[in-house]
Amino acid sequence: MIVVGAGLAGLGAALELAKRGIQVTVFEASGHPGGRTRTLRHPFSDGLYAEAGAMTVTENCHYTMHYLKEMGLETAPSDLVDTDFSYHRNGTRIRPDRIAAHAGELGLHPAERELSIQDMIAQYVTTPNEGIGPELVELTWTPTPRLLELDRISVREILEQRGASAAAISLIEPLFLEMRGGELEAASAMAWARYESGPRALSTAGAEWHKIKGGTDLLARALAGQLTDRIHYGKPVVRVAQDEHEAQVSFLDHNRIRTASADRVLITAPFSALRRVNLSMAGLSAEKHAAIRRLRYCSAVRVFLQVREKFWPEDKLMLSTDTPICTVRDATPSAPGPRKIVECWLTGWAAQAAAQLSPDERINFALNQLEPLLPGARDHFEIGTSIAWDTEPYIEGAYILPETGHAEIMAHTRKPEGRIHFAGEHTAFEPNGGSMNYALESAVRTMVELSAA
Ligand SMILES: Cc1cc2nc3c(=O)[nH]c(=O)nc-3n(C[C@H](O)[C@H](O)[C@H](O)COP(=O)(O)OP(=O)(O)OC[C@H]3O[C@@H](n4cnc5c(N)ncnc54)[C@H](O)[C@@H]3O)c2cc1C
Known part of the structure; x- marks a missing residue:
């Protein structure tokens, strides 16, 4: 069995296959596991880190909780709980009350x-x-x-x-x-x-919000740790094909194109990235091609600015603003030292615009927008980084945006086609993705599908 992608869906599926004694090979385009669960530990000081992707899990995320337990990982209360939430509208700070x-x-x-x-x-x-x-x-x-x-x-x-x-x-x-x-x-x-x-x-989910203690990336790393040499990093799949005997996957291996075959292939790449993979000989239905073309993803840009000390009065700063930097928060409220990371979380058209800036321009843009909201931001700024999910190679979007008419494509996103199966957050039973839980749920659903096959 070949699995395309080592995000949580690909890792979860590969682990379950390996447990059942099935030979599995995972091709991952990037150099690391986890996909949209990514903890940024660089370039920050004092052990500070920030979540570029997933950061919250609730008791209702049964699949995520199951794998956290299996991997021996602990949770802690989410930083998004009990924040000092305020609005910033027309230049004025307004508390919800x-x-x-x-x-x-x-x-x-x-x-x-x-x-x-x-x-x-x-x-x-x-x-x-x-x-x-x-x-x-x-x-x-x-x-x-x-x-x-x-x-x-x-x-x-x-x-x-x-x-x-x-x-x-x-x-x-x-x-x-x-x-x-x-x-x-x-x-x-x-x-x-x-x-x-x-x-x-x-x-x-009320107050039952958690984060993964130590960073969200620990889950993917733990899952990948169980699969070791079954995962091949830096191997972008460029073509998937099938005939009545087997499925074939062509991938880049440094400056060569190589092809591997297997009885079945599980594609977990988001459809935004799959649109770049050649599927002309994959024998997919017109409905599947339409779903791959149509499925849209939300845009998100997250800019992280390390500051030398906290220069705002709130314990857990969280501002919803009407400026292009959208949401501003203290991303490290429980960090022990004086240094903090301020996050600007952009969505929608503001994120689409910021995605077109260079990394340096993005930091400058965020600081310019932040200064009137948090005077002193520029003075306290030390170093920063950002992620624009729209332009992130092999991802190209944050999480699915179920647009009007979503019901028409929902079932076609997950339907297996011959020897090719599909998993990933976008193939969940629920009409909403955007969750590690749905990614892992899809991995388990694929096991049921494969047993039936
Ligand atoms: C900003 C943001 C915030 C989020 N917040 C939360 C949250 O708080 N809680 C929560 O539960 N979820 C959250 N999510 C959603 C969650 O991170 C995702 O739904 C989940 O991680 C998706 O997993 P996946 O395996 O389906 O896809 P991915 O993680 O995207 O994995 C797909 C993998 O396939 C690889 N790939 C793509 N194309 C190819 C190719 N051609 N060849 C080989 N490999 C390929 C990619 O590199 C990637 O590693 C958030 C996501 C984002 C972006």
Whole structure:
């Protein structure tokens, strides 16, 4: 069996295959395991590190919790819990409990002016979602006609239909809708309502948010450690083909193209990256080709700025801003030393723009935007780094953006085609990816598929 990609889906699948005594070879394009779980330990001082990709896990992430336990890894409370969360709007810092005092300048409708953020979430999200019916939260669900109707409208449209002003949407978005990657106009209301109503949503997981103690990358490293020489790094797959006897995978090996064959191939590369792989002889259905072409990914840029000391009063700084650097947070609130890492987390069009800057320009851009929000940022800055997931080789996107019409391609993302199987967060049963749990779930689902085959 050949596995393409050593992210969590590829590693999870390869480990399960190896446990069953099946010969498995993993081709990974980059030089390391983990894909979108990446902990940046360089260029920071004092042992500081930052999460470029996944950083949170909840008790409802059963597959992630299972593998953490199996690998002997511990969790700690997430840094995203109990933050000193504030908004920064039109140049003013506004605490969530002071929204009413700023209602006019924020542009809230008269009927919204006395509402707290929790009231807005109840009025525009939770209560009407409950009214959609039990089909929204069915464990084994298939989109019903009512859900398909929702799949035709965007998250912004449904919130507007429910009476939310643009200002109210902008206030609840960072708390509730973060997985839409700042693209409410494109995101499917069906996928969103399902996500926000389910126990797996980070937003409904309450205080049960955890992080992996020591860094998220430890999980991938531990899984890869069990597979050792079965993983071949720096071997980008460039072509996948199949015939009635076998499947073939061609890959780059330094300056040569080599081909390996196996009984079956499992592709875990995100579709954004798979679009660059030649599949003309893979015998895939028109529906699969359409899904590979159509599936969109959210954009995210994360800029990390090491500062020589904390120069803000909050213990756990977390700012939702209306500036192009979107969310600003202390990425190392529990770090013991004086040094800290300030993170600017950009999504949507701001991330798409920043992805086009060079790494140095990106840091400069973030510092320029940060200075008015956190005066002294430039003076305290020591060193920085960033990641633009849109331009990250062999990834090319942060996590799936279930767009309107997502139901049409959902089932086709995961359907096996002959000897070729598909795993990865984008192939999850849920219409939302963006989770290590879904990546690992897809690995286990592939085992069931292979046993049936
Ligand atoms: C900014 C950000 C924040 C996130 N936050 C969270 C969070 O808090 N909690 C959470 O649970 N999840 C989070 N996620 C999502 C989570 O990281 C992903 O859903 C999950 O890691 C995806 O795993 P995967 O194996 O499906 O894909 P990937 O991790 O993308 O792995 C695919 C692998 O395939 C390789 N590959 C691609 N093309 C080829 C090729 N041609 N040949 C060989 N190899 C190839 C890639 O290099 C990569 O290693 C976040 C993601 C991002 C980007």
